[in-house]
Each structure stands twice: as structure tokens, then as C-alpha cells.
Amino acid sequence: DAGVIQSPRHEVTEMGQEVTLRCKPISGHDYLFWYRQTMMRGLELLIYFNNNVPIDDSGMPEDRFSAKMPNASFSTLKIQPSEPRDSAVYFCASSYGQPSVYEQYFGPGTRLTVT
Amino acid sequence: KNQVEQSPQSLIILEGKNCTLQCNYTVSPFSNLRWYKQDTGRGPVSLTIMTFSENTKSNGRYTATLDADTKQSSLHITASQLSDSASYICVVSGLAGNQFYFGTGTSLTVIP
Numbered sequence: 001d002a003g004v005i006q007s008p009r010h011e012v013t014e015m016g017q018e019v020t021l022r023c024k025p026i027s028g029h030d031y032l033f034w035y036r037q038t039m040m041r042g043l044e045l046l047i048y049f050n051n052n053v054p055i056d057d058s059g060m061p062e063d064r065f066s067a068k069m070p071n072a073s074f075s076t077l078k079i080q081p082s083e084p085r086d087s088a089v090y091f092c093a094s095s096y097g098q099p100s101v102y103e104q105y106f107g108p109g110t111r112l113t114v115t
Numbered sequence: 116k117n118q119v120e121q122s123p124q125s126l127i128i129l130e131g132k133n134c135t136l137q138c139n140y141t142v143s144p145f146s147n148l149r150w151y152k153q154d155t156g157r158g159p160v161s162l163t164i165m166t167f168s169e170n171t172k173s174n175g176r177y178t179a180t181l182d183a184d185t186k187q188s189s190l191h192i193t194a195s196q197l198s199d200s201a202s203y204i205c206v207v208s209g210l211a212g213n214q215f216y217f218g219t220g221t222s223l224t225v226i227p
Contacts, residue, residue, distance in 0.1 A: 004158075041219075042204070042217050042218065042219040042220060043159070043204065043206075043217040044217070045215050045217075091158050091159075093158070099208075099215075101147070103161050103164070104161070106158030106159050106160070107158055108156075108157055108158055109156075109157070109158055
């Protein structure tokens with residue numbers, strides 16, 4: 001398996017623009033997570049899905065952020081409109097089984113810069 | 116407030132030496148504790164996962180210990196290698212299993 005795949009790897013955009021980050025989880029995994037990482041705050045869980053259904057989105061910072069998982073092999077995280085403070089590395093991770101017990105596998109991340 | 120604190124924030128050691136990283140948490144109730152290694156520019160990779168009933172878990176030169184009474188965990192790296200240079204992140208899960216509390220990590224640099 002190729003592991004968790006994320007695209008793009010780097011994204012530079014101007015404030016106010018829409019940004020869409022993409023993730024393909026490991027085949028067969030039923031949980032998918034979106035994280036954000038910054039130097040100041042470290043890793044933060046934004047939202048996670050189980051069997052394509054959003055379970056907990058309490059980490060989503062505000063309404064500008066939205067995430068979807070239309071099928072088991074694809075998820076998107078959208079920011080509209082983007083702001084400079086959204087600059088961070090965004091990770092997608094997937095796991096098979098209850099996340100408190102089973103391993104999460106992280107993708108390589110998307111480095112987002114909003115100018 | 117559930118928190119996870121790691122120390123030191125950064126550490127520099129000579130190749131071949133041992134080191135120990137600390138993780139203190141206040142998460143309660145507690146389900147499990149994980150240590151991740153994150154190389155620069157890459158996603159975190161799991162090293163160990165321990166439930167509240169486990170005291171120690173090894174993965175090669177990495178050994179994690181857990182004291183659930185004092186809410187402390189440590190990650191011991193034996194005979195360090197240059198490839199151990201990375202950030203090490205402690206993550207504690209609440210009992211519900213769906214809450215994750217992250218430490219801000221320890222940045223380890225191994226020098227020749």
C-alpha cells in the first residue's frame with residue numbers, strides 16, 4: 001500500500017482565496033482524521049470521520065473550515081476564505097478500528113502558506 | 116483542563132549516547148498513551164502505544180515507560196543514531212477514545 005496520500009504537498013495562496021486539501025486514506029481503513037500543526041500550537045485534531053460520516057468536528061476552528069468524505073477513498077478539507085493565520089501544515093491520517101486502540105497512519109502533510 | 120506537557124523542549128546529544136524524554140499529563144480518565152516520531156517535513160510515525168495497565172513497551176532502541184499513578188511517561192532512546200534526530204510527540208487519549216491530547220513535542224538533535 002502507498003500509505004496515506006495527500007495533495008498538494010505545498011500550497012501558497014493569497015488571503016481570501018479558497019483552498020482545498022485532498023486526502024486518500026489507506027485502503028480498508030474506516031477512520032480518517034484531519035490535523036493541523038503549527039510551531040505555536042503543535043498538532044491539533046480538526047475533525048475525524050468513521051465510515052465516511054463526520055463524528056467529531058469540535059476542533060474545526062471556525063465556519064471558514066469544512067471537510068467532506070464523499071466515499072471511503074477520498075476526503076477534502078476546504079478553507080474559504082483563507083487567512084494568513086491558517087498557514088500551517090495540514091495532516092491527514094487514517095486507521096482501521098477504534099482510534100483509541102489502533103494505530104493512526106499519517107500522510108506526508110500539506111504545507112499551506114497564506115499571504 | 117486536560118493537558119499534556121513534554122520536556123525538555125529541545126535536546127542535543129552526541130551520537131551513541133542515551134537520552135530520556137518526559138511526558139506529564141493531566142488527562143483523566145485515560146485510555147492510552149502514544150509516542151510518535153516526526154522527521155522534519157514528514158508526518159508522525161508511531162513508536163509505541165500503551166494502555167493504562169502497561170508499564171513499559173519497547174520498539175527496538177526505543178523504550179517507553181508509563182506510571183499511571185503519577186501520570187508520567189518517558190521515552191528512553193538507547194545508543195542514539197543520527198537518524199534519531201526528529202521531534203518526539205506524546206499523545207494521550209481520553210477514556211472515550213475519541214479525544215486526543217497532544218504534547219508540543221521534544222526536538223532531538225543527535226550530533227556526530
